[in-house]
Amino acid sequence: MIRVLVADDEALVRAGLRMILEVAGDIEVVAEAQDGTEAVAAVARHRPDVVLMDVRMPRMDGVAALREINRSPGPPRVVMLTTFDHDEYVHAALRARAAGFLLKDTAPRDLIAAVRAVAGGGAMLAPTVTRRMIDAFAGRRAPDVHAARERLAVLTGRERQVVHAVARGLANAEIARELAMSEITVKAHVSRSLAKLGLVNRVQIALLVRDADQDPF
Known part of the structure; x- marks a missing residue:
């Protein structure tokens, strides 16, 4: 409990x-x-x-x-x-x-x-908060594109799709609808991605993807 x-x-x-x-x-x-x-x-x-x-x-x-x-x-x-x-x-x-x-x-x-x-x-x-934080921090930081792309390379193709959606500020339910998967599966992908990347929250995921300047996966 x-x-x-x-x-x-x-x-x-x-x-x-x-x-x-x-x-x-x-x-x-x-x-x-x-x-x-x-x-x-x-x-x-x-x-x-x-x-x-x-x-x-x-x-x-x-x-x-x-x-x-x-x-x-x-x-x-x-x-x-x-x-x-x-x-x-x-x-x-x-x-x-x-x-x-x-x-x-x-x-x-x-x-x-x-x-x-x-x-x-x-x-x-909150997704709106995530989007605002991404915009705020992105304007202050000079991204290391190569390093960010190397970090994201450890993810599977499906995990990359999910983290790209996170970077757009989508909530789990929205990601599930867009990628035709269950919310439970989305949560699992987010958790595994956080662990693989050594990150603690969705804002950090979004900033890393933005640094990598990824095209849609």
């Missing part, structure tokens, strides 16, 4: 997240918090596996709370939630070592998938 803490200053949002998550069957919401200070205390008290935390909360915001949580021994994985995908929130959350960043309008099944992914050691970013 995946133990989750939900932190948001709106009671209706917390209730909605609890309802969505507990329908999954393998997820239990063990505590709620209405601000960052309560979230930090609840993590120490309940030791959740995953924290879903709003970025903007009173007393202590989500990013400050994330920093405090990550200073504790064996911290949980934290996914930041917001109604906005402003760059400053994304950058601050990722710098503070968030395991994911999702918009609050994320579909219920994608929210559940994100919790499962980060609980298993993975990372999850």
Whole structure:
């Protein structure tokens, strides 16, 4: 069972997240918090596996709370939630070592998938966030095309198709439809590709593909 803490200053949002998550069957919401200070205390008290935390909360915001949580021994994985995908929130959350960043309008099944992914050691970013991060970083970095292509050469043909779709910011469900495969298979390809490439999240995959300046596979 995946133990989750939900932190948001709106009671209706917390209730909605609890309802969505507990329908999954393998997820239990063990505590709620209405601000960052309560979230930090609840993590120490309940030791959740995953924290879903709003970025903007009173007393202590989500990013400050994330920093405090990550200073504790064996911290949980934290996914930041917001109604906005402003760059400053994304950058601050990722710098503070968030395991994911999702918009609050994320579909219920994608929210559940994100919790499962980060609980298993993975990372999850909303597709719109992925696209914006790719554009932001690509403008600041001079790519080593040859090195990037050599790294991607370790992937199978199907894995290359999947990572190219990831680089375009597609979610797993969209990739599955485009490549005529199941979402489970897409997730497996993404996980294997991350392992082979020594990467930790989809943004890193997308940046590597962009550096390689790949034509569609």
